[in-house]
Amino acid sequence: MGLGCNMGDCRANLRFALEGLAALPGYRPVALSSLYRTAPVGKTDQADFYNAVARGKYEGSPLELLAGLQALERARGRKRVERWGPRTLDLDLLSFGREILDLPGLEIPHPRLAERVFVLAPLLEIAPDYVLPRWGLTAGELLERMPAEEKACQEAKRIAWE
Known part of the structure; x- marks a missing residue:
């Protein structure tokens, strides 16, 4: 799961998401x-x-998990008004095991995952050997293939959770 926020108390919003996921x-x-x-x-x-x-294990379907993620977003005040606009909470289902799905409203793995340093860097940290099904490459291999100027534009700075 990708977790993101740029409105309000982001650390609190992301902790809310993690607690909600665990529940x-x-x-x-x-x-x-x-x-x-x-x-x-x-x-x-x-x-x-x-x-x-x-990263987690889930016993249900990808669509059920997506519904749970969207409910958590709404509970934290997420309004889907503007594409790529500011958000209190953004939860993306990045991947679901080895599945490749193209459904209305859900594409797995996430179609832009391979273009985003802010997803690849943390994914590499927790799952360095995970081969992403759509690309047949790990997060590290995708980062290596990303053009240097693209990586420079998307610098991801590691910061403390507290």
Whole structure:
């Protein structure tokens, strides 16, 4: 799961998401990355984002997990008004085991995962050997293939959770 925030008390919002994830029926937390601060991508005239990646085991379907993530976003005041706009909480289902899905409203692995340092850096930290099904590469290999100028534009700074 990708976790992000750039509105309000982001550390509190992200902790809320982690507690909510742990409480989802059928979900068991496995690993959590460091917290990263990154400049916004897409719409750049907004506050920096706080990002992390959480890894877990889930007994239900990807669509059920997505519904749980969206309920957590709404509970923290997320309004889907503007694409790539500011948000109190952004929870993305990045991957689901070895599955590749293309459904209305859900594409797994996340289609832009391979282009985002703020996802790849924390993913590499907690799952260095995980081969992403759509690309057949690890997060580290995807980062190595990313053009240097793209990586420079998306610098991810590791920061403390507290």
